[in-house]
Amino acid sequence: MLDVKSEVAKRAEVVNEAISNYLPIKSPEGLYKATRHLINAGGKRLRPVLVLISTEALGKDWTKILPAAVAIETIHNFTLIHDDIMDRDEYRRGVSTVHKLFGEPTAILAGDTLFAEAFEILTKCEVEAKNLVKAVELLSKVCVNICEGQYLDMSFEEEKFVNEQDYIEMVKKKTAVLIAASTSLPAILFGESEKIINALWNFGLYCGIGFQIQDDVLDLVGKEKIGKDWGSDIVEGKKTLIVINAFEKGVELEIFGKGEASKEEIEKAVKKLEECGAIDYAKNKAKEYVEKAKKELDTLKDSKSKELLKAISDYLISRDY
Amino acid sequence: MLDVKSEVAKRAEVVNEAISNYLPIKSPEGLYKATRHLINAGGKRLRPVLVLISTEALGKDWTKILPAAVAIETIHNFTLIHDDIMDRDEYRRGVSTVHKLFGEPTAILAGDTLFAEAFEILTKCEVEAKNLVKAVELLSKVCVNICEGQYLDMSFEEEKFVNEQDYIEMVKKKTAVLIAASTSLPAILFGESEKIINALWNFGLYCGIGFQIQDDVLDLVGKEKIGKDWGSDIVEGKKTLIVINAFEKGVELEIFGKGEASKEEIEKAVKKLEECGAIDYAKNKAKEYVEKAKKELDTLKDSKSKELLKAISDYLISRDY
Numbered sequence: 125m126l127d128v129k130s131e132v133a134k135r136a137e138v139v140n141e142a143i144s145n146y147l148p149i150k151s152p153e154g155l156y157k158a159t160r161h162l163i164n165a166g167g168k169r170l171r172p173v174l175v176l177i178s179t180e181a182l183g184k185d186w187t188k189i190l191p192a193a194v195a196i197e198t199i200h201n202f203t204l205i206h207d208d209i210m211d212r213d214e215y216r217r218g219v220s221t222v223h224k225l226f227g228e229p230t231a232i233l234a235g236d237t238l239f240a241e242a243f244e245i246l247t248k249c250e251v252e253a254k255n256l257v258k259a260v261e262l263l264s265k266v267c268v269n270i271c272e273g274q275y276l277d278m279s280f281e282e283e284k285f286v287n288e289q290d291y292i293e294m295v296k297k298k299t300a301v302l303i304a305a306s307t308s309l310p311a312i313l314f315g316e317s318e319k320i321i322n323a324l325w326n327f328g329l330y331c332g333i334g335f336q337i338q339d340d341v342l343d344l345v346g347k348e349k350i351g352k353d354w355g356s357d358i359v360e361g362k363k364t365l366i367v368i369n370a371f372e373k374g375v376e377l378e379i380f381g382k383g384e385a386s387k388e389e390i391e392k393a394v395k396k397l398e399e400c401g402a403i404d405y406a407k408n409k410a411k412e413y414v415e416k417a418k419k420e421l422d423t424l425k426d427s428k429s430k431e432l433l434k435a436i437s438d439y440l441i442s443r444d445y
Numbered sequence: 446m447l448d449v450k451s452e453v454a455k456r457a458e459v460v461n462e463a464i465s466n467y468l469p470i471k472s473p474e475g476l477y478k479a480t481r482h483l484i485n486a487g488g489k490r491l492r493p494v495l496v497l498i499s500t501e502a503l504g505k506d507w508t509k510i511l512p513a514a515v516a517i518e519t520i521h522n523f524t525l526i527h528d529d530i531m532d533r534d535e536y537r538r539g540v541s542t543v544h545k546l547f548g549e550p551t552a553i554l555a556g557d558t559l560f561a562e563a564f565e566i567l568t569k570c571e572v573e574a575k576n577l578v579k580a581v582e583l584l585s586k587v588c589v590n591i592c593e594g595q596y597l598d599m600s601f602e603e604e605k606f607v608n609e610q611d612y613i614e615m616v617k618k619k620t621a622v623l624i625a626a627s628t629s630l631p632a633i634l635f636g637e638s639e640k641i642i643n644a645l646w647n648f649g650l651y652c653g654i655g656f657q658i659q660d661d662v663l664d665l666v667g668k669e670k671i672g673k674d675w676g677s678d679i680v681e682g683k684k685t686l687i688v689i690n691a692f693e694k695g696v697e698l699e700i701f702g703k704g705e706a707s708k709e710e711i712e713k714a715v716k717k718l719e720e721c722g723a724i725d726y727a728k729n730k731a732k733e734y735v736e737k738a739k740k741e742l743d744t745l746k747d748s749k750s751k752e753l754l755k756a757i758s759d760y761l762i763s764r765d766y
Contacts, residue, residue, distance in 0.1 A: 152600065155592065206553055206557060209549075209550075209553060210549075210550035210554070228530075229530075229531035229599055230596070230599075232527055232530060232531060232553060233527075233531070233592050233595060233596055236557075236588070236592050237592040237593075239557070239560055239561075240560075240585050240586075240588035240589045240591075240592065241589055243581060244585035244586055247578055247581050247582040247585070252574075253573075253575040254574040257578060257581075260564060260568050260578075260581050264561050264564035264565035264568070265565055267557070267560075267561035268561045268562055268565065270561075271476065271557050271561065272476060275475065275476040275551070278550060279473065279475060
């Protein structure tokens with residue numbers, strides 16, 4: 125049996141070392157401190173670790189494309205900094221958000237700087253130029269998608285009816301495409317066939333959707349473990365799959381989008397969501413996506429790394445933080 | 446004698462057509478309307494036109510690298526959208542700024558979207574992959590520089606003493622490197638020698654510095670023509686070369702950084718700056734940079750396009766808007 129956590133942690137160390145190499149604090153220090161704040165605060169490094177394991181699953185040498193792993197984590201952190209400004213969030217990864225600590229103008233710039241650095245770092249991969257161009261093309265398209273996803277997420281707050289299809293589309297763009305980029309970039313960089321590239325893209329995409337649905341579940345059942353306030357999605361009026369499903373079942377949530385609620389009110393709302401089966405519905409959906417993801421890996425040769433990819437996808441929907 | 450304005454306008458039309466092709470309004474419309482708002486409001490298209498003319502000066506076919514011209518204009522517009530948020534500006538190009546019209550969260554996303562689109566569009570150039578990778582590397586480095594330049598510009602507001610060297614460093618990063626990218630990207634994309642690439646980079650860089658100094662002069666002598674309020678740099682406390690030079694000469698400006706001032710007070714301040722020679726000092730500096738820029742072109746073969754590049758550099762510091 126693979127120990128997912130230790131396998132991930134081992135590779136996260138490699139990633140962290142590469143991050144310090146590729147993202148040093150330079151002058152002007154005020155800008156670069158803001159730029160590095162969140163990335164240095166930690167995080168699971170899930171995406172760059174997926175880059176490494178996907179490379180292994182292709183039987184290739186990830187030392188040649190370590191910059192791509194760093195680029196993906198850099199993009200991820202850029203999106204977090206800007207999302208936190210837009211969502212007015214004050215804490216993340218147990219520390220103050222960048223705009224809270226350094227002010228909004230510097231936070232906007234810190235995100236922009238990371239965005240630009242990501243592409244600069246990506247070009248350092250030691251692979252054929254034509255594959256590198258394809259990688260730039262994919263990553264830039266993915267970034268456009270992420271912006272669209274965040275826009276959809278924000279606009280859902282104003283829309284009365286959001287259905288499951290809208291939700292999946294939003295999650296795909298906002299969260300899943302960057303995970304799909306993580307799993308498929310190695311195949312692109314090493315010039316693998318379209319078939320392999322697509323299989324690894326779909327694997328990451330379905331995992332990403334499952335991951336986000338599980339995140340929504342954790343907001344309600346994970347309590348404080350996840351590091352943000354329990355039930356905050358309901359109070360903030362976030363149209364998650366759980367809520368969408370409950371609304372379709374005619375359930376009414378008094379505190380939905382009210383901005384604040386007591387612990388008892390939240391407990392009552394969560395109980396309603398449990399009783400109507402919406403939480404189980406979401407859990408099952410997440411599981412379905414992960415099963416679909418794993419099937420995509422049939423295209424790849426069997427290997428320990430392929431098993432690890434499968435184990436990680438299972439872990440994504442069983443994690444409790 | 447070359448008619449700079451009509452030569453630029455002719456090519457700006459080509460650029461505008463390419464912009465509509467490469468930057469259509471897609472779904473989600475709310476996001477893309479914000480993304481295209483400023484770019485559709487006009488602008489001189491100076492940077493992409495410089496891409497075209499620099500290509501001509503190399504005797505190459507710009508239809509192959511038209512996407513690079515669009516990418517540069519796209520980057521320029523991304524920086525304007527984010528700068529306007531940071532600087533709390535409400536008008537640009539005669540229209541409301543993006544954040545004023547669409548709200549700050551959407552404006553942040555609109556800038557991010559353009560940033561990502563720029564790299565996607567750049568990859569569409571029909572040139573050798575290895576040159577395209579070099580172009581991505583250069584453009585991403587330039588974007589990092591622009592962020593640093595904007596950060597320096599903002600931090601100058603809090604610093605008591607800013608000297609001429611600091612100012613030139615800031616202007617180089619904030620404004621000049623993107624113009625240098627415009628003039629040198631064609632040489633990179635067509636695989637020219639380092640010597641040619643460097644000459645065209647320096648040409649653009651020196652032009653860019655001259656251009657920005659002239660912009661500062663126009664704030665004081667261009668009156669309403671420039672489309673922003675006359676003397677606003679003084680009232681806002683901007684440390685331009687003119688002010689830096691005047692302060693070095695011991696001149697005191699009562700309204701500097703006061704946030705508001707009457708027309709008479711501004712007139713008085715401008716008169717002081719004229720009398721101490723600070724405005725002439727800046728005008729001469731701009732001229733020096735443009736002369737230095739033109740010298741760099743000695744490396745290029747003589748051509749009508751080379752003469753046009755020189756004429757544009759002269760125009761940059763003689764323009765009155």
